[in-house]
Amino acid sequence: MSKDIKNIFHKQGLKFTPQRRAVLKVLQDTQAYLSINRIHTKVKELLPGTGLATVYRSLETLVELELAVKVHLEDGCHSYTLAPEGHRHPIVCTDCSRVIEYTECPIQDISKKLSKKTGVLIKTHFLQLFGKCEECRN
Amino acid sequence: MSKDIKNIFHKQGLKFTPQRRAVLKVLQDTQAYLSINRIHTKVKELLPGTGLATVYRSLETLVELELAVKVHLEDGCHSYTLAPEGHRHPIVCTDCSRVIEYTECPIQDISKKLSKKTGVLIKTHFLQLFGKCEECRN
DNA sequence: GTTGGTGCAAACGCTTTGCATCCAT
């Protein structure tokens, strides 16, 4: 499993460094979108001394390798999370930032209809849902 | 019509200045999402000497008055467009940045079902569609 | 006349880059 990921790096001529490993582990251990600074803080717990620039560069690499995705949250901050498998949409809890991935895509069903109606050939879409998760609802 | 908009400003104790008028006119005259810089360029054509900071401040005001909306395009740039009437979703042409507003919301139909399935009480959502419009398709 | 708005420049915060050093391969 970790071997597989190692290979993904090596196939691209990239090194599987402790820093990149730490960034990936932080994303894997969290069910939420994390800002760069929160990622940096958590990475430093695993690997003290890691620089902020390295976190930026590691995240960029992870996105290129399609191991992570970058998104814009409502407030405009850039955040990252593990790349979902297949086509999914995130449901973000507005209180705790937890993310629940939603796999049934309602857009695919309607995109042909939409193309006919609007004249635009729909190619991609960006859908995020926001709400309160069970724990935060009380 | 321009009177109505003037009143929206005055009700909030805000002035309807030439600069704000110009920013609004630029948005009204364009069927696309515009970056701050493009807005600034176009505003200066109407009103030379207008500062960039004023464009920022005007756009912020227009968003507060719900006359404009701010969005993130795919590349992460902040862009603005006239506020749509009611609940709509934009379909952005990836070639020419033209925007077609789509009024039927497919999310509302499924949000109750979604809440039951995921345990998250869906409150808002963000949906943007991307594709090629008729003119850019050839 | 009063009060909010503008223009300019400086400040700010997030992100990227240059470079010497380091280390995974």
Place this chain on the structure above:
DNA sequence: ATGGATGCAAAGCGTTTGCACCAAC
């Protein structure tokens, strides 16, 4: 051993802010 990766500090860029002046009301 060697080329990619890191850490640091400086630079870059979009955005915000402070302040004196100006203009809408």
